[in-house]
Amino acid sequence: MVLYKYSEELAGSALPLSNNLYSMLQRDILTNKLKEGEKLTEQRLCDEYEVSRTPVREALRQLEINGLVENIPNRGSFVVGMSEQDVKDIFDLRKINEVQAVRWAIQRITEEEMTALEETFEFMEFYTMKNDIKKMININRGFHQIISTACHNRMLEHMIDSYQMYTRYVGEEKPKPDDYLQVLLEEHRRIFQAFTEKDEEAGAKAMEEHIANCKLRQCGE
Amino acid sequence: MVLYKYSEELAGSALPLSNNLYSMLQRDILTNKLKEGEKLTEQRLCDEYEVSRTPVREALRQLEINGLVENIPNRGSFVVGMSEQDVKDIFDLRKINEVQAVRWAIQRITEEEMTALEETFEFMEFYTMKNDIKKMININRGFHQIISTACHNRMLEHMIDSYQMYTRYVGEEKPKPDDYLQVLLEEHRRIFQAFTEKDEEAGAKAMEEHIANCKLRQCGE
């Protein structure tokens, strides 16, 4: 079942998530194709994305909820976007919440979830060996996804899932050092090991360092 | 300016936020008027809320983002709703994040924000004296709002603001003990005092206990 999931992505194109208008606009804002402060005229989006106003408006309202767009009544929608500071701040946020998630997950993980986590980690080892960064990025998401599910706090899971997207495209085309995947793998190994040993403190520490490192790698300094 | 804000609410009706369709549906899901699993046919919502399908669809898509509604393509929208466990979980989430917010806020609060916080706290004292629960609930929101702003982490502020709504209607018509406002005021006094003394640890502790108490008061046990 987990195997199926990754082989599906493996078979499919490089593009991970659905390409509905909402995701596309999200991507284009986060990758700065649509710039901070820019006005998003509905008709313009209709033309550029080749859809009618109804789906455009629906997407804009969704973007408004997660703060990527600001809507001023009767005046229009404006890109809010994310500053470099915002991105750093989100890594700090993710750190707090995902550290807590690991703690709860280690306490509450089911056998089935543990199997999935194990399988996923093995995939990570495999694709590190193959040096396939693209696959690793997808599997990495899966790894964290399993943890956020395993903490059995539906709202924390929801929060982690929705905040993950803000940092999704950060440092995407930044050149990676040769040992990038090895380092990433070792960070995940420490997290995974904390699960096998049911060591909450070790898990919390490993996750905290992992996200701190992600922040360093992707934001620099 | 802060004064204006509250006097505006004072003059206005009891209903705090805007009564657009999104807020109304949100309220009706969270107060269980629309029940878990219930299908939300667009036409039915048009009839019941007396609007056309366009705003209905926009609202449904927004509710989907914050997880109150699930949308299955070509089949429709279904109420997800919140279990009692979810509500408890959210208080735990809020605890983690608002404790962190207090820490950062104590470090980073501006003079202007400090003045606003002071003013707000004085309003709390005033309405506790007047024993006006409705006003206190609004001002309470304002108090926490100022803190989430003062932490100067735009994304944490956004998170706190959006998660606040999940517990907004919880225990609303539950009878309150006689000393309810006094107790609430004292909890806030401890938080406020931590700000005046710039004591991060005291602030964190006060906020943690405050939210734990909110959970106790509103969820019981």
Place this chain on the structure above:
DNA sequence: GATTGTATAATTGTATACGAAAATAAAATT
């Protein structure tokens, strides 16, 4: 009787139409 196939109705997804508000351009006034 249960199951499959077909016709009908209901519902969603998208496009378009129209009134209202705002932005812009042009004309009139100081």
Place this chain on the structure above:
DNA sequence: AATTTTATTTTCGTATACAATTATACAATC
């Protein structure tokens, strides 16, 4: 020339229309 006023255009907010999909009802078959 600068400012105000008016007219025009653009854009938003909402309603409605139509095609595509799904659900339902009913008949036919096993």
